Amino acid sequence: MWHIEREGLGRLIRLLADRGYRVIGPTVRDDAIVLEEIEGLEDLPAGVREVQGPGSYRLERSNDGRLFDWAHGPDAGKRFLFPPRERLTEIRRDREGMRVGPAPEEDDRPLALLGLRSCDLHAIAVQDRVFMGLDERYRRRRERAVLIGVNCAVPGGTCFCVSMGTGPRCTSGFDLALTELADGFALEVGSRVGQELRDALGARPASEDERAEVDAIATAAAERMGRTLDVSDMPTLLYRNREHPRWREVAERCLACTNCTMVCPTCFCHDVVDDVSLSGDVATRSREWASCFSAEYSWAAGVVVRESHAARYRQWLTHKFASWIDQFGVSGCVGCGRCITWCPVGIDVTEEIAAIRATDGAVEVRTA
Amino acid sequence: MSTTELREPAAQPEGRPMRIAVIQRIVPETPESSTYWMTWRGNDGEGYAFEAGQFNMLYLFGVGEVAISISSNPMHPHHLGHTVRHVGRVTNAFRNLRPGDEIGVRGPFGKPWPLHEAEGGDLVIVAGGVGVCPVRPAVESAMRNRDRYRRLILLLGARTPDLLPYKDQLDEWVALMERLGVELHLTVDEAVGTWLYDIGVVTTLFPKARIEPARTTAFMCGPEVMLRFAGRGLRELGVPAERIYLSTERHMECGIGLCGHCQLGPYFVCTDGPVFRYDEIAPLLEVREL
Ligand code: SF4
Ligand code: FES
Numbered sequence: 208m209w210h211i212e213r214e215g216l217g218r219l220i221r222l223l224a225d226r227g228y229r230v231i232g233p234t235v236r237d238d239a240i241v242l243e244e245i246e247g248l249e250d251l252p253a254g255v256r257e258v259q260g261p262g263s264y265r266l267e268r269s270n271d272g273r274l275f276d277w278a279h280g281p282d283a284g285k286r287f288l289f290p291p292r293e294r295l296t297e298i299r300r301d302r303e304g305m306r307v308g309p310a311p312e313e314d315d316r317p318l319a320l321l322g323l324r325s326c327d328l329h330a331i332a333v334q335d336r337v338f339m340g341l342d343e344r345y346r347r348r349r350e351r352a353v354l355i356g357v358n359c360a361v362p363g364g365t366c367f368c369v370s371m372g373t374g375p376r377c378t379s380g381f382d383l384a385l386t387e388l389a390d391g392f393a394l395e396v397g398s399r400v401g402q403e404l405r406d407a408l409g410a411r412p413a414s415e416d417e418r419a420e421v422d423a424i425a426t427a428a429a430e431r432m433g434r435t436l437d438v439s440d441m442p443t444l445l446y447r448n449r450e451h452p453r454w455r456e457v458a459e460r461c462l463a464c465t466n467c468t469m470v471c472p473t474c475f476c477h478d479v480v481d482d483v484s485l486s487g488d489v490a491t492r493s494r495e496w497a498s499c500f501s502a503e504y505s506w507a508a509g510v511v512v513r514e515s516h517a518a519r520y521r522q523w524l525t526h527k528f529a530s531w532i533d534q535f536g537v538s539g540c541v542g543c544g545r546c547i548t549w550c551p552v553g554i555d556v557t558e559e560i561a562a563i564r565a566t567d568g569a570v571e572v573r574t575a
Numbered sequence: 576m577s578t579t580e581l582r583e584p585a586a587q588p589e590g591r592p593m594r595i596a597v598i599q600r601i602v603p604e605t606p607e608s609s610t611y612w613m614t615w616r617g618n619d620g621e622g623y624a625f626e627a628g629q630f631n632m633l634y635l636f637g638v639g640e641v642a643i644s645i646s647s648n649p650m651h652p653h654h655l656g657h658t659v660r661h662v663g664r665v666t667n668a669f670r671n672l673r674p675g676d677e678i679g680v681r682g683p684f685g686k687p688w689p690l691h692e693a694e695g696g697d698l699v700i701v702a703g704g705v706g707v708c709p710v711r712p713a714v715e716s717a718m719r720n721r722d723r724y725r726r727l728i729l730l731l732g733a734r735t736p737d738l739l740p741y742k743d744q745l746d747e748w749v750a751l752m753e754r755l756g757v758e759l760h761l762t763v764d765e766a767v768g769t770w771l772y773d774i775g776v777v778t779t780l781f782p783k784a785r786i787e788p789a790r791t792t793a794f795m796c797g798p799e800v801m802l803r804f805a806g807r808g809l810r811e812l813g814v815p816a817e818r819i820y821l822s823t824e825r826h827m828e829c830g831i832g833l834c835g836h837c838q839l840g841p842y843f844v845c846t847d848g849p850v851f852r853y854d855e856i857a858p859l860l861e862v863r864e865l
Contacts, residue, residue, distance in 0.1 A: 307595070338833070446840075483637040508663070514864060
């Protein structure tokens, strides 16, 4: 473990920018902490706290100037490694016929993602399993990216990473991990790139006291989780409860607004759509985030397979917590709680799963 | 950065290069569907081969892509037929295609019919309506290697004679089948005009076909209700669940297990299917809106 003074973080941001990185970090915008391109320490959310709960997110100010005493806003690494809309293929058509080629990259600078929490790092590892072998664009962005994690001192009210085994302390998947201390940051190195950055920053070895403080911060954070979730017996718990009455019950509240899937750092479903240039001779195929909560998502051969909100909610929750394990070998949930915070009606996955578990095996009686 | 790698690498942004084919002939099959016959442009077909039961993603310029099973003979991968049912935005745009027009093709994708499973025994193929199209390559492959199977039984049904694809080749087929020793039975739910074959749902053909369950491997393709009833019917006859296969249909956007659209329970239909073994998939087909 190493130590840099507070201004060392500003130097790190500038160092990465000088090396050609597009440095993305947390900043306040529209009353939320979002991830955006940053230029220095002054862009970070100094003295900002979050209050998160089911269906609610609010910022509070304090004067202590602390930079990371909050959990996370709606954004995660996904927005940059797997952008919401991205051009993939260009098809030109002229007298000779159609010609197919890759669409150019809009911003080809390598990414440096700063301020990712342990859950966010795990979410990237989850998406790696989805995209790495199949998608050249993702792979290229991912392989060139520098990931700088931050250990959480103040978890959010909807967080349950301890239950999912994904936090609150960064243990893998980072190049550098920071812990905010009174006089600067403790620095952990997770890769060769991280080592090199540490050297360039001139970090000094952390003292015994500093190490102990980092441990204490992580232990305290783990005890302050907003929520807990029992994920034993997955995936079978949800497989054997496909006809559970709770699906209909939650559907009475769910608006099928798609928010939960948009803020989820692992949701990967997408559409590929065509745009034609005004001249009519170039078609661009782009991918866009899609959501299993929309009707058209399950549209097949003229029919919507999942007509009811109950079926859509069941698809989402069962995919996230159960079939994901069959498909990719890990849970699709990292316990960040974003879906709870950003659900306009405050539907809480931990509550829904607990309710199904409590009445395991119940079967809805249909009247029609 | 260390990264996790669990899947096979793919060549292109959308998975498999898009090759260009040229429409040669368009054959109306039913009021709702036509078969589009195409050949590759230049050497775009280089290295292209497919197996019975697989599908391609077909692309119309500026409109989009759609997954269509290949309904032509796998022996001739340079002369492809796809029977398209005009039920959606992209498939309706197919109505505007004319011979000479170009079309993008990615594929082939998906698991094929396990023809080898049936070797040495009887192959029973049950298909309904446009479900006849995806089994056609399997029928052609089986006929080519007729000596590998004991009995070849083909049970085809549709709501009305009108809705039976390849009508124009029906008599031709029946004659050819007889010569090759294929037992072909046809049925429609409602007969109109001069219909010479059976009347009733496809399962009513089972007794007539004298299926011998212990020797049978069955392939089924058609609407979900038909699959459910035909599957149960075959099971009741005593055909083991592990010897029944069926082809499923879902919305597909990528064909490579990436876009998520085609999920059916834990499966990606595009890569784990579209052909599944009955015992893997039957419980899922019973769940509404899955
Ligand atoms: S955010 Fe809430 S209301 Fe919107 S789709 Fe998700 S669960 Fe339903
Ligand atoms: S079609 Fe995209 S995952 Fe199957």
